[in-house]
Amino acid sequence: MGNVLSYEKYREQFYAEFDEYYSTYPVDVEKETGTLDQETREKNPCKEKMKVYGLASRCKVHVFRNFPFYFELCTGRARNGLTASFPPEPGIGGEMMRENREIEREFFAFRDYYKDLNVFISFFFTDFAHHCIGYEKVLNYGLDGIIAQAQKKREQIEDADGRAFLESAIYGCSVLKEIAQSFSAEASRLADCERDDEIRENLLTIAETAGRIPAMPPQTFYEALNTIWFMREIVMGMEGIGIAIIGHFDRLLYPYYKKDVEEGRLTRREAKDLLSFALNLTDAKWDLRNHPPDGGANTAMTIGGCDKNGKLVYNEVTQMILEIFEEQELVNPKLQARISHRHPIAYFEKLGKIIAKGKNVLSIFNDEILIPANVRQGKELADVRLYVAGGCQEPLLSETEINCRAYIYVSLPKLLLLILGVGDRDFWIHESIERPDIHTCLSYAEFYACFVGKVRQIMYQVAKYFNRYEKMWYTYNPCPLYSATITGCIENARDMTQGGAKYNTSSFSPVGFGTLVDSLFAIKKAVFDDKNMTLEEMIKCLNSNFSDCERTRAFLVHRVDKWGRDSGEINQLASEISEDLSQILSGIPNSRGGWFESSLFTNTGYVSLRDTEATPDGRKQGEILSRGMGPSEAVGQTNISRIMEGLAKLRMENYPASAVLYLDFPFSPNNMDSTIFSAVIRSFLDVGGNVVDFNLTDATVLEEAQKNPERYKNLIVRVWGFSAYFTSLDEELQNEMINRNRAH
Amino acid sequence: MKGTIFNIQHFSVHDGPGIRTTVFFKGCNLKCAWCHNPESQNATPELMFHAKKCIGCAACVDACETKARQIVNGRLTHLHETCTDCGKCAEICYTKALEIIGQECTVEDIMEEVMKDIHLYNNSGGGITFSGGEAMLQIDFLEEVLKECKALGIHTAVDTAGNIPWEYFQRILPYTDLFLYDLKSMDCNLHQKFTGVDNDRILNNLIKLKKISPIWIRIPCIKNVNDSKKEMDAYCRYLQHAENIQRIELIPYHSYGESKYKMVGRSAEIFAQMDKQTSQIFQEKLEAQGLPVFNYC
Incomplete structure (x- = not known):
């Protein structure tokens, strides 16, 4: 290209420029854009959404001098724009939702009952955060191609709602084109009065490119990279929906890179500079130090894996990305690496190095499990091969799937307690479900059958409640523009919120699998098998939070086997429970014509549901629940090899929506041979794990950082599905990170 | 046949190459004053x-x-x-x-436990380390377990203080890929004073062993014990020109053992770690002999 800004040279200026600009956010844009008029509200939600797009066309664009890409539309959005929960985000993206605050109030009234009981936690009635633009469609056809497709479909159909959707999508795309033109004009204007040659060149490149892209399909590496960021940032601001995923980077970008290099347009160095700017965008835009968002910045990038024909993806772009992660201190994007036995050893070695250096932003996805797991659900192999991973670890088929994976965090241990009659208050009457009579159970098998049956009943009921709300999604905030990029929506002339996409799935996020396994095992062992106590005595201990029964608690904690700490029968039981849970949690219909899929993926719930009463494993009320599919940390020492041993016994193909193992290594970064970690990844592959997340921290260092935060400003830790500066976390989370580390 | 074992530690990353499982044998014929595993010393539970x-x-x-x-x-x-x-x-x-x-275990018990981590060994170039105590004091049992490991193609390492008959080495040599050989002090009197035995046999065994087997030397670095110039020079003289010595590890003294003494009803003698500076000098001296040094101090 000849005019790529050097990342090294401009890094500081770029960060400073972003910080200065975004520190004024959120800006009130109502004066420029106007606002939606409640009285003239369109009956058809997609038509109403067109008005929002109209507002967007009046928003100002902002071009950065020290940054090669154009992507900032001043929609009034927040600097830390998570767009994941109530209340709606500021700015035009939240306009439609703000017209209907009633849903919000109603939802919280419904939810609070279950939250108070610690049955589940939810912040929104659907997953509004973990989405992915159909980037490939935009890259291949440009907005013009998408408009043409929608226009053709509009001519073919009579249905008024379908036409309204298509018109809205077409209008949204044309507004995007206008916005690109505004970038072009603004960059030209800035170039005219720019004295610095390099910066002027940069502005002229933007001016020239924005005149064509993304109306037309990008032709170069730079144009393709810009298209991704343009779509992600601007569509998020206009739709008010969270586009957490920036795509399968190395797969999407490699062809452009290869062509540019072959034709002498681009050097590797320039490409790496462009990638560096692109990967730093989120960290530079967001305020992660002073006002860290509690769910992370939600930018996730997928690498590795394969293409739709099954051909391996591991190329020069993959390598540049891995180098950048090794060399720089990135909190975002989260690096989601897809692996298989077919990938070269060099790939594993580089991932091992990133772990060993304590970067703590990496999740590993096992293609050999996740691909068959999703195919088994009835999805086409070619589509499944293009899966990416959501804001945390939620798998999503890029281009074809709209899923909701992180919105209902259910406490599995609480379900057990409800069945034991602990902390159940008026639950059974409230739900009109018959309360089980467990005291008639003569064996563990009978007890367990009763548990499974009732859990199924409860989960169906919960799904039904959420589906009722999800049905309102369309009127609440349809997203025709985003929908237009997803296969199926234009074809079906239906918005994504109505199930227009090719696949429409949901899942619960069950919290406390390890705690549940340990608790059921304690009941099996101490009550039914060894008869150390009666069920009544156990229940009495739980009701009193083990006060006056410290001996019993000690016995349950230390003398009854635990998942991840011991082996043998406990692993067998864990396997049975995992099998049954995967069946209970999948197949329930959602409101979009799709179904629920099983997952063991945690996010925030293991902390926020800690008020779940005492559990039979000896955990007291207030102690955290276990995370993902991993062992409970409330009960002492676990060991990676024990966890792997247990993992090998579980059929992870039953978890298409991911079962995450969160591995915390109590090792100091840079102190360990990186081959240890690449070996752990490969072993994880060998035992058939699903998803694994790494966190390498030294508890002593964390404690130090807690005392002297100013000396540890760049210490990055993995919290759950996201990473953050350790010193920016609140004290409770900081302590949790330290305790978690001590548990290993 | 049974052996007495006091711990099997999975995911060991400091007892030989790769990710390993370390099997700790109970009983030792040295009584190192700084021993951080006092519960390993007696042969009985x-x-x-x-x-x-x-x-x-x-x-x-x-x-x-x-x-x-x-x-x-x-x-x-x-x-x-x-x-x-x-x-x-x-x-x-x-x-x-x-x-x-301390538990009595059969060879099968041990094999069942250690084989759980076969993926980790294969992927990391790791294996099994037999430590203690002094694993070689239970030579019959050790030989059987080693044979079993070798039959399964697993990399084996034996951690020893070397104070045992040479014949014992000969018995396990065919099944041992690597020896982790502890050298506490080069001075006969100091060795006697701090470990309860002199180092004649230890040094003689090492002379023979370094001709025929790969070895990692481990030196516990302890202030006022083996940090004198005289000691360091003696180590250098002794360890030079040995191709089979693949690395030398300088291990810091740590006080984790102190609380354990109380737990087994004995009192601990307190030592201090060799100064960082001294350990660096030591490292340089050894490196000057062409020896590969890993300094953990």
Whole structure:
């Protein structure tokens, strides 16, 4: 290209420029854009959404001098724009939702009952955060191609709602084109009065490119990279929906890179500079130090894996990305690496190095499990091969799937307690479900059958409640523009919120699998098998939070086997429970014509549901629940090899929506041979794990950082599905990170 | 055939190459004053008390047949002189605060446990390390387990202090890929003083061993014991020109063992770690002999 800004040279200026600009956010844009008029509200939600797009066309664009890409539309959005929960985000993206605050109030009234009981936690009635633009469609056809497709479909159909959707999508795309033109004009204007040659060149490149892209399909590496960021940032601001995923980077970008290099347009160095700017965008835009968002910045990038024909993806772009992660201190994007036995050893070695250096932003996805797991659900192999991973670890088929994976965090241990009659208050009457009579159970098998049956009943009921709300999604905030990029929506002339996409799935996020396994095992062992106590005595201990029964608690904690700490029968039981849970949690219909899929993926719930009463494993009320599919940390020492041993016994193909193992290594970064970690990844592959997340921290260092935060400003830790500066976390989370580390 | 083992530690990353499982044999014929595993010294099973875990429920007092567990002035006490290490109290103890250290295991028991991590060995170039105590004191058992490992193609390492008959080395040589050889001091008197035995046999064995087997030398670096110039020079002289010595590890002294002495009813002698600076000098001296050094101090 000849005019790529050097990342090294401009890094500081770029960060400073972003910080200065975004520190004024959120800006009130109502004066420029106007606002939606409640009285003239369109009956058809997609038509109403067109008005929002109209507002967007009046928003100002902002071009950065020290940054090669154009992507900032001043929609009034927040600097830390998570767009994941109530209340709606500021700015035009939240306009439609703000017209209907009633849903919000109603939802919280419904939810609070279950939250108070610690049955589940939810912040929104659907997953509004973990989405992915159909980037490939935009890259291949440009907005013009998408408009043409929608226009053709509009001519073919009579249905008024379908036409309204298509018109809205077409209008949204044309507004995007206008916005690109505004970038072009603004960059030209800035170039005219720019004295610095390099910066002027940069502005002229933007001016020239924005005149064509993304109306037309990008032709170069730079144009393709810009298209991704343009779509992600601007569509998020206009739709008010969270586009957490920036795509399968190395797969999407490699062809452009290869062509540019072959034709002498681009050097590797320039490409790496462009990638560096692109990967730093989120960290530079967001305020992660002073006002860290509690769910992370939600930018996730997928690498590795394969293409739709099954051909391996591991190329020069993959390598540049891995180098950048090794060399720089990135909190975002989260690096989601897809692996298989077919990938070269060099790939594993580089991932091992990133772990060993304590970067703590990496999740590993096992293609050999996740691909068959999703195919088994009835999805086409070619589509499944293009899966990416959501804001945390939620798998999503890029281009074809709209899923909701992180919105209902259910406490599995609480379900057990409800069945034991602990902390159940008026639950059974409230739900009109018959309360089980467990005291008639003569064996563990009978007890367990009763548990499974009732859990199924409860989960169906919960799904039904959420589906009722999800049905309102369309009127609440349809997203025709985003929908237009997803296969199926234009074809079906239906918005994504109505199930227009090719696949429409949901899942619960069950919290406390390890705690549940340990608790059921304690009941099996101490009550039914060894008869150390009666069920009544156990229940009495739980009701009193083990006060006056410290001996019993000690016995349950230390003398009854635990998942991840011991082996043998406990692993067998864990396997049975995992099998049954995967069946209970999948197949329930959602409101979009799709179904629920099983997952063991945690996010925030293991902390926020800690008020779940005492559990039979000896955990007291207030102690955290276990995370993902991993062992409970409330009960002492676990060991990676024990966890792997247990993992090998579980059929992870039953978890298409991911079962995450969160591995915390109590090792100091840079102190360990990186081959240890690449070996752990490969072993994880060998035992058939699903998803694994790494966190390498030294508890002593964390404690130090807690005392002297100013000396540890760049210490990055993995919290759950996201990473953050350790010193920016609140004290409770900081302590949790330290305790978690001590548990290993 | 049975051996007495006091711990099997998975995911060891400091006991030889790669990710390993370390099997700790009970019983040692050295009594290093700084030993951080005092519970490894006696060859027979013994009772260990973790005071921090104790909730004071006194279930052990009822269980004890020799009245070694008693409540004296309202406090739970342990009388080591009357205790026979019978383990009755450990059986009942609700928190495992009382624990019998040392279990009799068969070769099959050990193999079942260590084979669980076969993926980790294969992927990391790791394997199994036999440590202690002094693993070679249970030579018959050790030989059997090593044979079994070799039959399965697993990399084996034996961690030894070397104070054993040369014939024992000869017996396990065919099944041992690597020796981790501890050299506590080069000075005969110092060695006698701090470990209870002199180092004649240890050094003689090493001379023979370094001709025929890969070795990693491990030196515990302890202030006022082996940090003198004289000691360092002696190490250098002794270790030079040995192709089979693949690395030398300088291991820091740490005080983790102190609390364990209390737990087994003995008192600990306190040492200090060799100065960082001194350890660097030591490293440089060894490196000047062309020896690959890993300094963990």
